[in-house]
Amino acid sequence: MAAKVGVLALQGAFQEHQKMLADCGVESRPIRKPEELKGISSLIIPGGESTTIGKLLQDFGLFDVILQMGREGLPIFGTCAGLIMLAGEIAGSRQPRLGLMDITVERNAFGRQVDSFETDLEIPAIGQPSFRAVFIRAPYITGAGAGVEVLARHGDKIVLARQDNCLAAAFHPELTGDRRIHNYFLRM
Amino acid sequence: MEKGTWTVKKGLAEMLKGGVIMDVTTPEQAKIAEEAGACAVMALERVPADIRASGGVARMADPTVILRIMEAVTIPVMAKARIGHFVEAQILEALGVDYVDESEVLTPADEAHHINKHEFKVPFVCGARNLGEALRRIGEGAAMIRTKGEPGTGNVVEAVRHMRMVMGEIRRLQNLPKEELMSAAREMGAPFELVAQVAETGRLPVVNFAAGGIATPADAAMMMQLGCDGIFVGSGIFKSKNPAMRAKAIVAATTHYNDPKILADVSMDLDEAMPGLEMASVAPEQRMQDRGW
Numbered sequence: 191m192a193a194k195v196g197v198l199a200l201q202g203a204f205q206e207h208q209k210m211l212a213d214c215g216v217e218s219r220p221i222r223k224p225e226e227l228k229g230i231s232s233l234i235i236p237g238g239e240s241t242t243i244g245k246l247l248q249d250f251g252l253f254d255v256i257l258q259m260g261r262e263g264l265p266i267f268g269t270c271a272g273l274i275m276l277a278g279e280i281a282g283s284r285q286p287r288l289g290l291m292d293i294t295v296e297r298n299a300f301g302r303q304v305d306s307f308e309t310d311l312e313i314p315a316i317g318q319p320s321f322r323a324v325f326i327r328a329p330y331i332t333g334a335g336a337g338v339e340v341l342a343r344h345g346d347k348i349v350l351a352r353q354d355n356c357l358a359a360a361f362h363p364e365l366t367g368d369r370r371i372h373n374y375f376l377r378m
Numbered sequence: 379m380e381k382g383t384w385t386v387k388k389g390l391a392e393m394l395k396g397g398v399i400m401d402v403t404t405p406e407q408a409k410i411a412e413e414a415g416a417c418a419v420m421a422l423e424r425v426p427a428d429i430r431a432s433g434g435v436a437r438m439a440d441p442t443v444i445l446r447i448m449e450a451v452t453i454p455v456m457a458k459a460r461i462g463h464f465v466e467a468q469i470l471e472a473l474g475v476d477y478v479d480e481s482e483v484l485t486p487a488d489e490a491h492h493i494n495k496h497e498f499k500v501p502f503v504c505g506a507r508n509l510g511e512a513l514r515r516i517g518e519g520a521a522m523i524r525t526k527g528e529p530g531t532g533n534v535v536e537a538v539r540h541m542r543m544v545m546g547e548i549r550r551l552q553n554l555p556k557e558e559l560m561s562a563a564r565e566m567g568a569p570f571e572l573v574a575q576v577a578e579t580g581r582l583p584v585v586n587f588a589a590g591g592i593a594t595p596a597d598a599a600m601m602m603q604l605g606c607d608g609i610f611v612g613s614g615i616f617k618s619k620n621p622a623m624r625a626k627a628i629v630a631a632t633t634h635y636n637d638p639k640i641l642a643d644v645s646m647d648l649d650e651a652m653p654g655l656e657m658a659s660v661a662p663e664q665r666m667q668d669r670g671w
Contacts, residue, residue, distance in 0.1 A: 201632075202394075202396060202397070202417075203392045204395075205395070206392060222633060222634060222637075238394075238396070239393070239417040241412060241452065241453060242415045245415045249630065250630075250633075270393070271393070283452070302454075302475075303386075303454065303476035303500065304382065304471065304474060304500050306382075306386040306389070306390065307380060307383075308380050308385060308386060309379040324385055324386060324389055326386060326389045362389060365389055
């Protein structure tokens with residue numbers, strides 16, 4: 191059986207990630223229960239509400255299993271709410287998080303919905319042209335440890351970063367049809 | 379850098395998918411909703427059941443109430459403007475709410491015209507009973523649609539009717555030869571470009587939630603199985619005996635809508651649901667769904 195990418199499907203834009211993966215020629219599977227994690231080659235944690243996703247991860251027994259798989263090297267890609275789930279520190283919040291990356295994040299850091307925006311990002315790791323990035327009530331990374339590779343900034347703010355097997359984006363590459371970041375993740 | 383673009387407006391609705399948006403009237407209720415796993419809250423002065431009971435003119439909530447709720451939670455906060463009341467919408471945008479619901483739950487301010495939602499940076503959600511109504515609202519700039527159902531009744535029958543209607547009409551469009559799409563657009567009273575797009579893609583161009591009468595985890599899961607993207611619960615939570623437990627159960631049921639065993643588990647020991655209204659007991663002039671066109 192070909193390796194499948196798991197897409198956490200508790201709440202949020204998981205279908206958009208699945209469409210994107212299909213466009214990349216990769217099979218995916220929605221994950222709602224721990225037994226569905228078995229045999230996946232990597233995992234995407236989508237955008238959505240991080241408080242909602244965090245609670246459902248704990249209530250349905252997924253949290254510890256994903257944490258363990260992440261520590262053992264399973265590639266995990268978090269977008270927006272998914273980035274918050276990967277962070278070790280969330281400014282001003284004690285909400286559940288996996289903490290697999292040595293980063294500090296601030297939620298809704300660009301403001302409320304009326305401040306949500308689109309912009310072009312320079313991302314050397316995926317090359318030219320620049321990447322159209324959609325930020326929705328987005329977080330950004332305010333601090334990153336020595337093991338973290340910063341892949342993109344918006345102004346001086348870190349919005350794309352990698353640490354070993356984990357990739358985190360403050361924006362939504364699943365919404366724009368540009369496959370380059372998904373392809374980067376699939377090669378990790 | 380562009381703000382308030384169509385992608386950004388529609389994008390927030392994408393992030394709400396698979397979630398539950400709950401009506402709240404106080405910061406305390408908003409915290410209960412957030413704690414239960416709501417993906418957003420709707421800030422109101424009164425829930426629909428109370429608006430229905432008290433009668434009179436229902437307007438946009440006092441900005442103080444909305445601001446207090448915005449301060450209480452980190453999840454998105456929506457608020458309602460009257461149908462056609464573009465100044466209430468301007469005020470809500472100035473307050474910084476995350477979504478405006480141009481809602482039939484409030485007394486309409488304009489019987490002929492809805493708000494021109496393209497003029498705003500803040501995104502709008504609007505109610506619909508059928509595909510034509512949904513596409514008219516999208517044509518006016520709504521970035522998210524919900525069924526109208528019949529708010530404040532605790533009776534899911536109208537939400538089901540509207541969801542089946544929208545889904546059925548989409549399936550019908552998909553089967554029409556191209557030359558019949560223009561007359562379909564004329565019959566539905568919907569913009570041709572949107573009709574052609576739906577016929578091509580087989581789905582609404584924006585996220586579509588269910589609303590209006592959802593009171594139990596089973597109601598929520600049923601609406602999800604009928605094909606909606608997420609759930610609004612108005613009176614159903616804070617008019618029930620144990621709001622915190624019911625809220626949590628409806629969140630779980632919306633995620634696990636296809637898993638009857640989990641649905642059974644979360645439906646246990648919930649205490650009483652809100653009192654319901656039989657549709658025959660709702661007088662024609664009290665039907666909220668007939669407001670707007």
